[in-house]
Amino acid sequence: MSVARRQGGIERRSKTGPLRAVAASVVLMVLSMVAVLPLAASSLEEQTHQIATELRCPVCQGLSVADSPSGMANQMRDLIRERLQAGESPDAIKAYFVERYGEWILLAPKREGFNLLVWVFPFLGLGGGAVALALVLRRWRRHPEAAPASVDPAYLERVRHEMAQDQS
């Protein structure tokens, strides 16, 4: 890319730059979140694993039933597999665990009522941050950096002198 074109590019971008860049990064972030959403599980093992990842291992600290090597998690995985084999739906199995352990057993809270705050807040924060960033960038552009402060000519002369000495 030639220097001239690159400069032109920068020139053009700077008109709508900050806003567009922020918007693009938000879109990218949302897309990457969507990308990691679980794919529909098919086999019995996959389905068991899928349900187990959504349940909290009761004897662990912040581990899912799928990730824990504990005996209890093992038994829970067996129970999930058995219930799937008996023809129960994943939702019914999760509901069973919620009935016994409370909503605490779900690693992600249900998307309803007060819980929705947990789902909405990150996006509100992201949006707020983007707006704040855009405002700050705009202000910076309207008030470009102040002219360099005046320097005592004697001091400047001394610096130049010493630098020349250094190089020699």
Next chain:
Amino acid sequence: MKKVLLPLAVIPLLVLLAYGFWTDPTAVPSPLIEKSAPPFALTLFDGDSFRLAELRGKVVVVNFWASWCFPACYEEAPVLEGAWREYKDRDVVVVGVNVQDTEKAAREFMDRFKFTFPNGPDPGGKISIDYGVYGVPETFVLDKEGRIAYKHVGAARGDVLMGQIEGLLHRVPPAVEKKGDHERGA
């Protein structure tokens, strides 16, 4: 103005943090309280069979324990055996569900504390999961109608357990509203 607002904004965050640090993450209220207790059957270590469903009309203490659960299970063992001996003739049953244990270790534990109340293993952990157990020991006290009246997490304490049992033994069945048997002010 800005100088005041910034520290003020920190206050809600501090309150949230304080709340988080003061609450016990393991003290999760059981959704089963006041619900009817999940039925279960045990094959006891002495070979007999035990069915919860046959105990309607009795106060039942269901204890989940393991021989590896030290020291809590060791602390509460004499309490459970004591409660059983004290109340077994008064329509109270204590039953032990042994979870994630080996038969040998469980038997040694029972010999050590001279258990005489029914005890049986929970292969596959189905009973513990049915009761929402997330660690041993946990103790449930069931009323005469088979509802879970009380859940205790950690070593059962004599005074608490006796208090619960006494309360349920003497609890008057829910009053049916009657008409005409109370005096009106003269």
